Amino acid sequence: MSSDGHPPIFRGGRRGVLLALSSPSGAGKTTLSKRLLSQNPDMVLSVSTTTRQPRPGEVDGEDYNFVTVEAFKAQIEAGEFFEWAEVFGRYYGTPKALVLNAIEDGRDVIFDIDWQGAQALAAQAAEDTVRVFILPPSLDLLEDRLSKRGQDTPQIIKDRMARAKDEISHWHEYDYVIVNDDFARALDKLNQILHAERLKRSRHPWLNGFVDALMAE
Numbered sequence: 355m356s357s358d359g360h361p362p363i364f365r366g367g368r369r370g371v372l373l374a375l376s377s378p379s380g381a382g383k384t385t386l387s388k389r390l391l392s393q394n395p396d397m398v399l400s401v402s403t404t405t406r407q408p409r410p411g412e413v414d415g416e417d418y419n420f421v422t423v424e425a426f427k428a429q430i431e432a433g434e435f436f437e438w439a440e441v442f443g444r445y446y447g448t449p450k451a452l453v454l455n456a457i458e459d460g461r462d463v464i465f466d467i468d469w470q471g472a473q474a475l476a477a478q479a480a481e482d483t484v485r486v487f488i489l490p491p492s493l494d495l496l497e498d499r500l501s502k503r504g505q506d507t508p509q510i511i512k513d514r515m516a517r518a519k520d521e522i523s524h525w526h527e528y529d530y531v532i533v534n535d536d537f538a539r540a541l542d543k544l545n546q547i548l549h550a551e552r553l554k555r556s557r558h559p560w561l562n563g564f565v566d567a568l569m570a571e
C-alpha cells in the first residue's frame with residue numbers, strides 16, 4: 355500500500371469500473387453489454403458460471419462457463435465464487451479470480467448479473483462498483499422481446515415474466531436507471547455512464563501525489 359492507502363499500481367493509473375447491469379429477463383442487458391464491449395476494447399466481460407443449459411449459439415467459456423450442479427457446488431465449497439445466486443431455479447456465480455485481478459489491475463469489467471449479484475458486488479467492492487438497472491418500455495414489450503429472441507420455451511418465458519416485477523422492485527438500489535426503448539439511445543447512455551465514471555476523482559489516486567507536488571511548488 356502507498357501512503358494514501360491505495361494499492362500502488364493501477365493499469366492506466368486509475369481504479370477500474372466494475373459495471374453491474376441488471377434487469378428483468380429480456381430487457382436487453384446482454385445485447386447492451388456486448389455492444390458496449392465492442393466499443394470499449396479495454397473492458398472485459400465477467401463470464402459467469404451456470405448450471406443452466408446453453409442456448410443455441412452460446413459458447414462455453416465465452417457466454418458462460420456451463421457446468422453441472424455437482425461441479426457448481428464443488429466450486430462453492432472451494433470458495434471460487436465472488437458471489438453466487440439461484441436464479442430461475444438454476445445456479446449462477448461470478449468467478450472470484452477475475453474480479454480480484456480486475457481490482458488489482460485497474461481494469462473495467464462489465465457484469466450481467468441479477469439484483470442479488472449486484473448487491474453482493476456493491477457490498478464487497480463498494481468503491482469500484484457502479485450499478486445500472488435496465489428497464490423495458492413496458493411489460494408487453496418485454497414479453498415480445500423474449501418471444502422474438504426465439505431461444506426459450508413458452509414455459510420458460512412464462513416463468514421469467516412471472517419474476518419480472520420481483521427483479522424490477524430492486525430498481526432503486528441502482529446508481530443509474532436506463533429505459534431501453536430505443537437501443538442506440540440506451541447504448542449511448544451506458545457509454546456516457548462508463549466514461550463519466552472513469553473520470554471520477556476517487557478512481558485517480560495518483561491525483562493525491564500530483565496535487566501534493568503542485569502545492570509544494
Ligand SMILES: Nc1ncnc2c1ncn2[C@@H]1O[C@H](COP(=O)(O)OP(=O)(O)OP(=O)(O)O)[C@@H](O)[C@H]1O
Binds near residue numbers: 377378384535536537
Ligand atoms: N431496444 C431494443 N429494442 C428492441 N429489441 C431489443 C432492444 N434491446 C434488446 N432487444 C432484443 O431483446 C431480446 C432480449 O435481449 P437480451 O437477450 O439482451 O436480454 P437480457 O436482459 O440479457 O435477457 P436475459 O436476462 O434473459 O439474458 C434480444 O432478442 C434483443 O435483440
Ligand SMILES: Nc1nc2c(ncn2[C@@H]2O[C@H](COP(=O)(O)O)[C@@H](O)[C@H]2O)c(=O)[nH]1
Binds near residue numbers: 376442472
Ligand atoms: N447473481 C448472479 N446472477 C447472474 C449471474 N450470471 C447471470 N446472472 C443473471 O441470471 C439471470 C438469468 O440469466 P440468463 O442468461 O439465463 O438469461 C439474469 O438476470 C442474469 O443477469 C451471476 O454470475 N450471478
